[in-house]
Amino acid sequence: MAAPEGLFVLEGRPTAQLIADQLREQIVQGTFRPGQQINESAVAAQLRTSRGPLREALQRLCQEGLLISHRNRGVFVLELSxxxxxxxxxxxxxxxxxxxxxxxxxxxxxxxxxxxxxxxxxxxxxxxxxxxxxxxxxxxxxxxxxxxxxxxxxxxxxxxxxxxxxxxxxxxxxxxxxxxxxxxxxxxxxxxxxxxxxxxxxxxxxxxxxxxxxxxxxxxxxxxxxxxxx
Amino acid sequence: MAAPEGLFVLEGRPTAQLIADQLREQIVQGTFRPGQQINESAVAAQLRTSRGPLREALQRLCQEGLLISHRNRGVFVLELSxxxxxxxxxxxxxxxxxxxxxxxxxxxxxxxxxxxxxxxxxxxxxxxxxxxxxxxxxxxxxxxxxxxxxxxxxxxxxxxxxxxxxxxxxxxxxxxxxxxxxxxxxxxxxxxxxxxxxxxxxxxxxxxxxxxxxxxxxxxxxxxxxxxxx
DNA sequence: GAACTGTAAATTGTCAACAATCGGCGATGC
DNA sequence: GCATCGCCGATTGTTGACAATTTACAGTTC
Incomplete structure (x- = not known):
């Protein structure tokens, strides 16, 4: 079948998903506080990538509802009531x-x-x-x-x-x-x-x-x- | 409160979400057939935008599960079994x-x-x-x-x-x-x-x-x- | 002193060019 | 004849630069 012996598909998953998974983990661990704005440039630099892929990942998390996006203002971590x-x-x-x-x-x-x-x-x-x-x-x-x-x-x-x-x-x-x-x-x-x-x-x-x-x-x-x- | 008389917030929703909503409608209407690949350049041109915002919208739909993304190959409309x-x-x-x-x-x-x-x-x-x-x-x-x-x-x-x-x-x-x-x-x-x-x-x-x-x-x-x- | 206006910095939104990767197709060798 | 290798076109992945918008702050006016 697949992966016979010690061989893995190299980076099979799309980049945006990988970044989104990392961010999600950081959010639930509290690295990003509720209500805090996500600075695209800063986070992109921290993840050694550019703003493009990062923004794609942010959109995924917005769709999930963990982040909320305000047009022309940026994305913010959800504040739970x-x-x-x-x-x-x-x-x-x-x-x-x-x-x-x-x-x-x-x-x-x-x-x-x-x-x-x-x-x-x-x-x-x-x-x-x-x-x-x-x-x-x-x-x-x-x-x-x-x-x-x-x-x-x-x-x-x-x-x-x-x-x-x-x-x-x-x-x-x-x-x-x-x-x-x-x-x-x-x-x-x-x-x-x-x-x-x-x-x-x-x-x-x-x-x-x-x-x-x-x-x-x-x-x-x-x-x-x-x-x-x- | 908000919007007192005939005044609307101008384009309040983020672009990627607007594009995603349009694409979702097109998908459920069958404009894009199941299994079909979404050509980014073509669709972006059709929507009078560039690939950047379109890709962000595609990521949202991938997260939803309506599209599936194969790394370095593109995104495809879900085929339902x-x-x-x-x-x-x-x-x-x-x-x-x-x-x-x-x-x-x-x-x-x-x-x-x-x-x-x-x-x-x-x-x-x-x-x-x-x-x-x-x-x-x-x-x-x-x-x-x-x-x-x-x-x-x-x-x-x-x-x-x-x-x-x-x-x-x-x-x-x-x-x-x-x-x-x-x-x-x-x-x-x-x-x-x-x-x-x-x-x-x-x-x-x-x-x-x-x-x-x-x-x-x-x-x-x-x-x-x-x-x-x- | 309060309210308003105008400017400036920071940040996001958008774009076009470049690099990397994949699938197809013909050539080559067995 | 069949499998394999290597090239080529097409498409995606990524980047950096530019444009647009918002927010904060200083200056002005009443």
Whole structure:
């Protein structure tokens, strides 16, 4: 088939996508702050490229909604309001519930494959919980959910969820310390995994719903605090 | 507030987005055929612009998934397989079911506003059914569903559905005459509207599900025919 | 002192030229 | 006859320069 032994297709993906992926990572890691303007010349120089390819990448991220473009003024990193948080998690609920159903209808092999990866993520998560590495935990949290959705094999659902995951990480990042009680977090994900493995469709759906509703609560409450103190 | 009397913000939207919107319309109308390569120079000249802004627009459509980019070879219009059709309608089901729930939980005013627009669309649809204007019917069909989703007010759900609507129109277009029994089509949409107006959550959900499942059946069966005859 | 106007710097939007890459086609060798 | 190599046209990828617009600031006027 493809790539027989140690040979990779050289730079198979388009440049703009590579740049967009890098920028997305920088955004969710907080290198670019919400509301901040992206200076094309500066970022292009930093990435050792010219403004052309960079602008193409920026357009991709605008389409995703991570950046917003004001004509003749430039592109800015999205600022998340409480309404945005509710929107994001409402869509996540829709996607993850659909993924739950699809996975349950899929073969046991497909479920097992997914569960195997999810187990490893939870293991990693537990490690980082031990040392309270928030950034890593946020990344693994979203990786868990992304893997879950990826288990469906639906490329469109996966692509949609990629953006949602990025936005979710921005939510979490925007309030620095958002995770209340870290051990509960690991426990909740373990619970989702168990229900998936057991094939408990109804239970899984309810657990997903509650997991996300709880997240919205934590995020909006924390945000109210920051808004009041600010 | 904004635009007090007859004054509009001059060209408020970014250029790349305007070009992308035009191209998307051309794609779903079949001006660009599936699998066809987009010649940058030619299209840029046709749009009275240069390759720079055009390429930015193309990147947006690549991100959406309507175009696919092969490095150093160019961008091509998406070719829809039966697997794609199933994917698209699976995501549509997820989105529309979520929209149903959100709308039902929303206030009666919001529902009424939506229903008013939906009624007009159905009226238009009936007109075009009388003269069997397929293109118009396909457009109104998706406009009905887009309006339904837009009723939730969730901007992210709306943006996601925009792409799905475009892809759906491509599905329908790709097999020329896809609508079996036009009167039934109008009837089905009227049924959805009635259930929404009546506040019958369960009934609406089931109707949406069956409506989409039926569409997939029609599309995949029709596609099998074309593939056999081809 | 406040409001308005005009200028200047910085940044984005656009363009045209250059470089790199790919697919096709004919020539060559086996 | 078939496969391979190498060239050529066409198209994309990239760059730097130029034009247009916005924002901030200083100067002016009332």
């Amino acid at each position: 409480t309404a945005d948080i509710k929107e994001i998690y409402a869509v996540r609920e829709a996607v993850e519930l659909a993924a739950s159903n699809t996975l349950m209808d899929a073969g046991q092999d497909q479920i097992n494959d997914t569960c195997r990866v999810l187990k490893e993520i939870i293991r990693d998560m537990a490690k980082h919980v031990a040392v309270s590495d928030w950034q890593a935990i946020a990344r693994l949290d979203m990786q868990f959910h992304s893997t879950f959705v990826a288990g469906t094999g639906n490329t469109r659902l996966i692509r949609i969820y990629e953006t949602l995951a990025a936005e979710s990480r921005m939510c979490i990042l925007s309030l620095e310390v958002a995770y209340p009680r870290l051990d509960v977090l690991v426990q909740e994900h373990q619970n989702l995994l168990d229900l998936l493995e057991a094939g408990d469709r109804k239970g899984l759906q309810q657990a997903v719903k509650r997991h996300l509703e709880k997240a919205v609560e934590d995020l909006t409450v924390a945000r109210l605090d920051t808004e009041i103190t600010a | 039966t697997a794609d059709i199933k994917e698209i309608y699976a995501v549509r089901e997820a989105v529309e079911l979520a929209a149903s729930n959100t709308l039902m939980d929303a206030g009666q005013d919001q529902i009424n506003d939506t229903c008013r627009v939906l009624k007009e669309i159905i009226r238009d649809m009936a007109k075009h059914v009388a003269v069997s204007d397929w293109q118009a019917i396909a457009r109104l069909d998706m406009q009905f569903h887009s309006t339904f989703v837009a009723g939730t007010g969730n901007t992210r759900l709306i943006r996601i559905y925009e792409t799905l609507a475009a892809e759906s129109r491509m599905c329908i277009l790709s097999l020329e005459v896809a609508y079996p029994r036009l009167d039934v089509l109008v009837q089905e949409h009227q049924n959805l509207l009635d259930l929404l107006e009546a506040g019958d959550r369960k009934g609406l959900q089931q109707a949406v599900k069956r409506h989409l499942e039926k569409a997939v059946e029609d599309l995949t069966v029709a596609r099998l025919d074309t593939e056999i005859t081809a």
